[in-house]
Amino acid sequence: MSKKWFYRLLLSYIPVFFVVTAFLFFIFFQTLSEQNKKETIKANDFVAQQAIRYIDYSLKAIDEKVTLELLRNSDVARYFSSGGADDLKLDVAVMNAMRDLKVTYPLIDSMYVIRFRDDTVLSNIGSYALRDYPDEPFIARMRKAPNSVWSDSRAFKQFAYEEGVQVVSLTRGFPVFSQEKGMLVLNVRTDALHAIARQMYNPEVSFVRLYDRQGSDLMEAAAGDAFSPEEGKVYASYVSDYTGWRMDSGIRREGLIGLVLGLYNVWISLGILVVLGAIAWMIYVTRRNYKPIELIVSRLQLYLDYKARFIGGGANANEFKFIESALDNMIEQSNHWERQYYQDLGVRRNYFIHGLLEGTRRVDAEEWSREADGLMMPATFGMQTVFVVEIDKYTEFCKEYSHRDQNLFKFVISKMVEETAVSGTETVWTLWTASHQLTCVLRIDDGTKTSIEHIEMFEKIRSWMEVNLQLTVTIGIGGLTGRPEGLRDSFKEAQEALRFKTIYGGNGLLVHERLPSKGEANEQLQLIMNIAGDYRMSQGRWRSDLQTLFREMYRSVLSREDVVTLLRSLTFHLDRAVSAMGAHLQERWKKDAYPKLLGLLDSFETLEEIEDGYPAVLERFALQMDELREAKHPQFAIHEVKAYLEQHVMNPNLSLDFLSEKFGMNGKYLSKAFKEAYGVKFVDFMIDLRMQHAKRMLTETDRTVQEIAENVGYSSAISFIRTFKKMTGMSPGDYRKGN
Known part of the structure; x- marks a missing residue:
């Protein structure tokens, strides 16, 4: 009796076991399928968001960089403001700026600027007249409203013989706020946008499509393939606030995923049938073995309720946002x-x-x-x-x-x-x-x-x-x-x-x-400074000293680099000397003589060439200095005052008052005119002139210090020695021994 009941129970519960197991399996599969479907929709939603955000970010970065470049690039500003004359250096500078933008942002395919003043187009390849440029219809369309958002997909080519490529374009006027001088056009190929989106999904499983404001498929233009609605279902669609383009994403109905999704309804129907069969069998078994089956069902119900509460409690968690935040x-x-x-x-x-x-x-x-x-x-x-x-x-x-x-x-x-x-x-x-x-x-x-x-x-x-x-x-x-x-x-x-x-x-x-050695350097420096000082004061000694400098170059057998170095130093000191003179002399020097001297230093090949050309430029400017000085002070020749000082340097009574009375001029006016003409104060000139005479007598004669002091206008030898030491850093006796 008990054995029979055992087999009966066994034979009764084995079918129930399989039915319940099949029921749980199909319920689980259905739940899993629904969950997978939800996760798939969520994933596609995420892909669409990220793709459109990344494209917007890339295009915004280019937009902001171009606008900033237009605002602060001085070469671009000068190009748009130029009068249309050919300026190769300026064109190259603007082309370099465009090339730098392309290097910084590889997404950029091409760019060019249009100057409205002369209807000239300058691209990163060359310069063209607007009427000859293949993209002239687009320029004409955007000319009145250049500061627009990115254009829809269009064909673009730089040369008439080229096959056009599909691009989207950004236009910016210059100046940014008035746009009356010109416009910049920047092109991004649609296949580059396709490449960005292509990195974010598996085309064998899902699809992403990007449409412009006119509804044209940018992915089709880039990849060359049309999209059919039968290939898959769109689960997510977003419109960009920046470009106005729409991004669609979904799951393809091809391959294994398509098969799984296609059989979903069959599996659901089969599951329902199994569930119905299990219910029927459960009723039958329950009738035969009511109490044991009731106990089993109640326990299973408790377990399923617990699982339902557990799954429901965790269903609201957003795993993707958590992972993104953590990363x-x-x-x-x-x-x-x-x-x-x-x-x-x-x-x-x-x-x-x-x-x-x-x-x-x-x-x-x-x-x-x-x-x-x-x-x-x-x-x-x-x-x-x-x-x-x-x-x-x-x-x-x-x-x-x-x-x-x-x-x-x-x-x-x-x-x-x-x-x-x-x-x-x-x-x-x-x-x-x-x-x-x-x-x-x-x-x-x-x-x-x-x-x-x-x-x-x-x-x-x-x-x-x-x-x-x-x-x-x-x-x-x-x-x-x-x-x-x-x-x-x-x-x-x-x-x-x-x-x-x-x-x-x-x-x-x-x-x-x-x-060079310290002694050689001091000799060259002294000679260069003497030339510059004498030239400023229109003293003829600068000519002989310049010849001496060239003779030293020959004697030392200097290389071209060394000759250029010495003459650059001389030009530097001459520039400093003239810079201390009046504005009228400085302006003439900067416009005429100084550029010619620098040009000679860059172009000469032999020392004979520079020996002829360099003094000639200085001679011409020396004549101009004398003419400008006389024209500046027509009531008297200021160089006559200087000549008188040079001839009567031994007169101890030389002063502004003495010269004012001598030449019938106001003392203050005479001092100002002298400073303006020669770039040095009258008193400093007198001291320097006397010290130069004293140096020559110390090295060329055997006269005593007292005699030399009297010959240069000092009644007291002590005053002369003190002034000489202050100017040269050594006493007259030490100077004579050292020379």
Whole structure:
């Protein structure tokens, strides 16, 4: 009896077990399918949002950059404001600006600007007349309203023979707020937008389509394939607030996913049938075994209720937003710590190098290796040299530019030096050791024995600054060293070389190994300063001194670079001398003589050429100075006053009052006219004139100091000695011994 009941129960519950299991399976599959469908819709919604946001972000970045460039790029402003005359340099500068934008934003396919004044189109390829440019219909359509949003898909080609490509275009007028001078057109290919969206989905499973405001499919234009609604169902659609374009995304009905979705209804029907069969069987079994089955059903119901509450409690969680938030937070913190590390590393490295340059820290090869490992520097010292880039006329630089612009210039200078100096096995470290001096440490591994071998690189740095920044610099170059402690000596040599800037002038290279001895440098400096001073005072000695300078060049067999260096120094001092004169003389000098002198220095091939041309330019300007002085003071020739002073230098009674009475002029007016004509005060001129006479008598005669003092207009030898020592730094006796 019991055995029979056992088999009966067993045979009764086995079918129930399979039915219930099948029921749970289909319920689970249905729930899973619905959940997967919801997650798929959510995923497609996310893809559409991210794709349209990323495209908007990319196009906005280009829009903002172009607008900013139009607002503050001086070359673009000058191009639109120019009168239409050919200016190749300005065209190239604007083309470079457009090319830089393309490099910064690879999404840009092409761009060009239209100048309304002469209907000229300038692209990154060349310049064209508007009537001949293939895109002229689009320009004419957008000319009255250039500041519009991105256009719909259109065909574009730069040359008539080209096959057009599909692009979307951004137009911006210039100036930005009035748009009467010109317009910029920027094109982005639709296949580039397709490439952006293509990265965000699997085309075998899902699809993304982008439509412009006219309903044209940008993806079809880019990929060359039309989309049929039968291929899939759209689950998400977003319209961009920025461009007005619509982004659709959905699931394809092809492949395994399509099969799964297609059989979904069949599985649901089968599940319903199984459930109905299970219910029927459960009723039958329940009737036969009511109480045991009731107990089982009640327990299963409790379990299902518990599971339903558990699943329902977690269904509201947004996993994707949580993952996105967590990843963003991790990346942000990682970037923050990385930036902080490299900032600290740069400070520590500059502090280490500064200590070596100043000599406050002594480091041998072994300690260099240990320190270099932590500062991301080469472990071996190799051969290194120090060169210092000094900004010329730094006072004028500070007056011309704001503090912010000065910092920007210095940043560009340091980055340019790093990019130019680093090539192959070379490494460079830069730091500003003074407000006007960038100190650079160059490491070389190619067996170089002297820093002169890299003179071409230094010249490239100097010329780049002059051409691109309109800023001149002088570079002092120290010697090579193979020891860390030798950097201090190389740094001192570079600074020592910069001291010769007074002699040779700015905007050049000063190599310590090439500098003359101190005595030779002093002789050249004295001769150059004498020429400049005599030229300013219209004293004829400048001609003989200039001939002496050329004779010294021949005698020393100087190279072309050395000749240019000396004559640049002379031109520099002549410019300073004329700058102290009246405005009428300065203007004539800057417009005529000074550019000609610089042109001669750039174009001559032999010393004979420059020996003929250089004095000729100075002779012409000397005549102009005399004419301008007489024209400025027609009531008397100011040079007659100077000539009288030169002839009567021994007269101790020479003074403004004496000359005023002599020439019948007011003393104050005479002093002002003299300063305006010769750039020096009357009293300073008198002292300098007497000291020059005294120097010649000390070196050319055997007269006593007392006699020389009387001959140059001093009644007291003590006053003469005191003045002479103040002007020359030594007593008359010491001067005679030294010469």
